[in-house]
Amino acid sequence: MPGEAIDRPNPAPKPSHLPDLVDQLLVKFEKTNLDHGASSALSKYRRAACYVAAAMIFLQDNVLLKRDIKVEDIKPRLLGHWGTCPGLILVYSHLNYLIKQKNLDMLYVVGPGHGAPALLASLWLEGSLGKFYPEYSKDKDGLHNLISTFSTSAGLPSHINAETPGAIHEGGELGYALSVSFGAVMDHPDLIVTCVVGDGEAESGPTATSWHAIKYLDPAESGAVLPILHLNGFKISERTIFGCMDNKELVCLFTGYGYQVRIVEDIDDIDNDMHSAFSWAIGEIHKIQKAARSGKPIFKPRWPMIILRTPKGWSGPKELHGQFIEGSFHSHQVPLPNAKNDDEERQALQKWLSSYKPEELFTDAGDIIDEIKFTIPTDDKKLGMRPEVYKGYIAPDLPDWRQFCVEKGDQFSAMKAIGKFIDQVFVQNKHSVRLFSPDELESNKLSDALQHTGRNFQWDEFSNAKGGRVIEVLSEHLCQGFLQGYTLTGRVGIFPSYESFLGIIHTMMVQYAKFAKPRKPPGEGMSAASTTSRPVPGPDRSTMASAIRTPRSLAQSST
Amino acid sequence: MPGEAIDRPNPAPKPSHLPDLVDQLLVKFEKTNLDHGASSALSKYRRAACYVAAAMIFLQDNVLLKRDIKVEDIKPRLLGHWGTCPGLILVYSHLNYLIKQKNLDMLYVVGPGHGAPALLASLWLEGSLGKFYPEYSKDKDGLHNLISTFSTSAGLPSHINAETPGAIHEGGELGYALSVSFGAVMDHPDLIVTCVVGDGEAESGPTATSWHAIKYLDPAESGAVLPILHLNGFKISERTIFGCMDNKELVCLFTGYGYQVRIVEDIDDIDNDMHSAFSWAIGEIHKIQKAARSGKPIFKPRWPMIILRTPKGWSGPKELHGQFIEGSFHSHQVPLPNAKNDDEERQALQKWLSSYKPEELFTDAGDIIDEIKFTIPTDDKKLGMRPEVYKGYIAPDLPDWRQFCVEKGDQFSAMKAIGKFIDQVFVQNKHSVRLFSPDELESNKLSDALQHTGRNFQWDEFSNAKGGRVIEVLSEHLCQGFLQGYTLTGRVGIFPSYESFLGIIHTMMVQYAKFAKPRKPPGEGMSAASTTSRPVPGPDRSTMASAIRTPRSLAQSST
Numbered sequence A, B: 001m002p003g004e005a006i007d008r009p010n011p012a013p014k015p016s017h018l019p020d021l022v023d024q025l026l027v028k029f030e031k032t033n034l035d036h037g038a039s040s041a042l043s044k045y046r047r048a049a050c051y052v053a054a055a056m057i058f059l060q061d062n063v064l065l066k067r068d069i070k071v072e073d074i075k076p077r078l079l080g081h082w083g084t085c086p087g088l089i090l091v092y093s094h095l096n097y098l099i100k101q102k103n104l105d106m107l108y109v110v111g112p113g114h115g116a117p118a119l120l121a122s123l124w125l126e127g128s129l130g131k132f133y134p135e136y137s138k139d140k141d142g143l144h145n146l147i148s149t150f151s152t153s154a155g156l157p158s159h160i161n162a163e164t165p166g167a168i169h170e171g172g173e174l175g176y177a178l179s180v181s182f183g184a185v186m187d188h189p190d191l192i193v194t195c196v197v198g199d200g201e202a203e204s205g206p207t208a209t210s211w212h213a214i215k216y217l218d219p220a221e222s223g224a225v226l227p228i229l230h231l232n233g234f235k236i237s238e239r240t241i242f243g244c245m246d247n248k249e250l251v252c253l254f255t256g257y258g259y260q261v262r263i264v265e266d267i268d269d270i271d272n273d274m275h276s277a278f279s280w281a282i283g284e285i286h287k288i289q290k291a292a293r294s295g296k297p298i299f300k301p302r303w304p305m306i307i308l309r310t311p312k313g314w315s316g317p318k319e320l321h322g323q324f325i326e327g328s329f330h331s332h333q334v335p336l337p338n339a340k341n342d343d344e345e346r347q348a349l350q351k352w353l354s355s356y357k358p359e360e361l362f363t364d365a366g367d368i369i370d371e372i373k374f375t376i377p378t379d380d381k382k383l384g385m386r387p388e389v390y391k392g393y394i395a396p397d398l399p400d401w402r403q404f405c406v407e408k409g410d411q412f413s414a415m416k417a418i419g420k421f422i423d424q425v426f427v428q429n430k431h432s433v434r435l436f437s438p439d440e441l442e443s444n445k446l447s448d449a450l451q452h453t454g455r456n457f458q459w460d461e462f463s464n465a466k467g468g469r470v471i472e473v474l475s476e477h478l479c480q481g482f483l484q485g486y487t488l489t490g491r492v493g494i495f496p497s498y499e500s501f502l503g504i505i506h507t508m509m510v511q512y513a514k515f516a517k518p519r520k521p522p523g524e525g526m527s528a529a530s531t532t533s534r535p536v537p538g539p540d541r542s543t544m545a546s547a548i549r550t551p552r553s554l555a556q557s558s559t
């Protein structure tokens, strides 16, 4: 028995024993049809972006396929992840169209950050890449540079990182995309973050609890996250839990978390299915926000989410050496790993890349054709150029710390003094400072921070719709994810925790540190772990995150 | 607005907007009535155990309340967590009765390990504590020692640890109880682990994904976990997510995870409610196991789980200084923090402790009355004396490593050689070695380990019911939790992972290390991170856990 033998591509989940009544929980409506122009433009956008993404993984020359692919056209070392790219591009294309159509302010956060080719291709297509990096201009030379140097020491890396325009989340360690998205929309009432969560990533603990984050989002003061769970069925080498759950299991689970669930899976009519789902979701978000902002908040609002089923590596090679590629784990990374030296694989590559018909998509100058441009928003709305990601960090208005001093020789808890200081910081900064705590405010003697504000737990009738500055959720992963999203979009976050438990999120801190580099000394009056700025091209920008570590003795007596 | 003002004890969740049809998903049946003898004995057991647990937190003398409590009777420093104890004791009492009635092999794993008083009191009552620690004998002296020294340097600690009889899970960092429970039952077909998960703990990421663990449990070869989600509504200082979810939200969520959900919340008739739920759950477990073991496995079996709603600190003081205690976060730790120096609090303590009527529960010699003993199983079945926890580690039958060598000067991947070695280890140890991987077997070049076995993912038709030795789930937390449960019950686990991502679970490793101390050098032929034995009283016992770290370069190219 050599592992498992899967006898067909993209196997469907086997049915569960859940009763049929559960089907009534699924969000159902008739798809609306996009007009022909939009349909055609969207599908050409996707062909162009998929072409560029795939070419980035393989080609070092002949990047527009002006002739048959030769051995020398192929990179000596093939690196990059194809499998997730078609799904990420599908979403990107529809976000573009939606932003244009409805004039939205959006960010796009991608869990499977190893799908950098999808993002970089889209950013090149819309011109954001060229804006920050002149060498990737929207012409033949720029495209040649992008494709030929990708994943080499001379080019852009294989994972999304701080250098990726529009990005607030490092690719690498999976699990935090969703919590970071929620942090980013807090106190950004007009922002919608669309977050793609991979079905592999969704198995991680941090993601599993992040779905609850809607319970800490007050729609009167904050924006919205639109989660898309991307079921392409496979991770690196196995099927995924979520890919093996049937629609009944999925709708139960996410309804239980609090969502309305729409499943998008009509592969033959994907544009209409996707667009209808997006339109519905935006409508639901606006309803919830309107109610809260007109003083009639809905208690336990059912936020929308989308579950998207696509074959892994969709539109890539179907089979190789008798193995399925599309719709299998073989498309996770490089679907044709020996394309340089194996004739059969090189021919498969030729066939695959030419199937996108690049000659119909790019002009002679190497730009994309006007029809594709029709789907792309104006500069200020482009996913790669959002001010939330680049605008400078605005320092909080800090009180004079001396008023919190005690007389020399007096006995007073240092933590209590810090609590009083934080209280005053909240008073002076009503919408740009937050505190995230894993249920340790009281035991850390910081409860004076609640003197003029409350907790922000929307499912609790006693703190619902009160705009509290404090979130206390027993998940260090959620606290740190919220903090990252909040601070990387320009605000100030505080995360007090026991010394012994901060280690729980130390790898997240490392990812965060890679995304942001030390810059200024910490603010007055508190022990700030990092004051950081990002090396992203664009206007000056820095963020401040403070982690207050409490001493071991305190931690031990209060756990 | 000083935080939130909660105007009543034990507030109920506010209703969600989920449709009524969801109620049909709840498991419903008529409670059966325990006979009067059992009822009375169970409730006396609980009074006795709650009395001892509460006394442990406060008293240093007068431990059987033979006179009114004086200042000197109270410990100088009050340490311990009361809030969770009554719930833990309720479950303990019913497990005892169930084990006796149905002759079951059970372990009890407790998430809120800060509830050590509940466990230690129960272990004293059943005599397991006295068996391992003569100073805690079942008489006046033993009880005096237990109560008066608890949480002091001379006594047992405030958290469950390796010294607690029957324990396989360290109290402290919350989140892993459930995954450890699943690891313990793997390849232990007759074992049932009942696992209490706190509603605070349930907010953690590791717990949130652990509910999926049923999908990696083959009922033909492994035992069962019976999870009890304990909703006492509060954590250290805030309401909990799960406590604020109504029954509709809860049943949807856990039905989606794959469970059948029974809610136990009839506080006025709790014994009948609890016992009926347990009887039902054991019946469901046996049905699933019987089907699988008679060659007709149920695909996607719906394992039972119990949701238990009780007031936090149930049976403790109701109010103090105008604040609710029972049914509020004030009962989390020490409900009467100034009992030593405040007359009102000392009187409240007197009233509270005497409400259990210890004089009816203990004999003059300090043992418990016979009626209570009636509920306790025989020695070999007691929760504090299970052989799985104490029996010696049986070393695996290892192949000669030399046959996996390559000629000096040859080029061969070291990881591939290790994969071939592991394959042979599996062949020679069909039911006592497992490999847990966060979806990195293939990318770590270990897939030869699958030459004679498969993956054990029950929701996947291609690996269902095949007894595979490999679990690949994209959660380092699950892998490490499974490993801990599997190895701490005497078997061998392997956890290969990228160096950069092992840090995700480094605090778990620290907890594990506290539970187990280094003893022997690792086995031949692989790089074992720890070979460990536990300093638990009882027969010799050691376990082996191997973590294979893969080099950074490999990790980077394959993430």
Ligand SMILES: Cc1ncc(C[n+]2csc(CCOP(=O)(O)OP(=O)(O)O)c2C)c(N)n1
Pocket (backbone or CB within 6 Å): A081, A083, A084, A112, A114, A172, A173, A174, A175, A197, A198, A199, A200, A201, A202, A204, A230, A232, A234, A235, A236, A240, A312, A332, B438, B439, B440, B474, B476, B501, B504, B558, B559
């Ligand atoms: C925490 C963590 N563990 C393991 C890995 C290694 N890894 C990289 S990609 C991947 C599979 C991801 O699957 P999925 O999220 O479904 O993404 P997609 O299939 O869309 O590529 C894994 C396990 C990782 N990046 N992070």
Ligand SMILES: Cc1ncc(C[n+]2csc(CCOP(=O)(O)OP(=O)(O)O)c2C)c(N)n1
Pocket (backbone or CB within 6 Å): A438, A439, A440, A474, A476, A501, A504, A558, A559, B081, B083, B084, B112, B114, B172, B173, B174, B175, B197, B198, B199, B200, B201, B202, B204, B230, B232, B234, B235, B236, B240, B312, B332
């Ligand atoms: C990972 C982690 N974060 C924080 C803590 C600090 N802490 C100790 S007890 C507790 C509350 C636990 O609540 P719950 O699980 O509901 O237990 P119960 O209410 O039954 O005591 C917290 C936050 C911890 N022990 N572990």
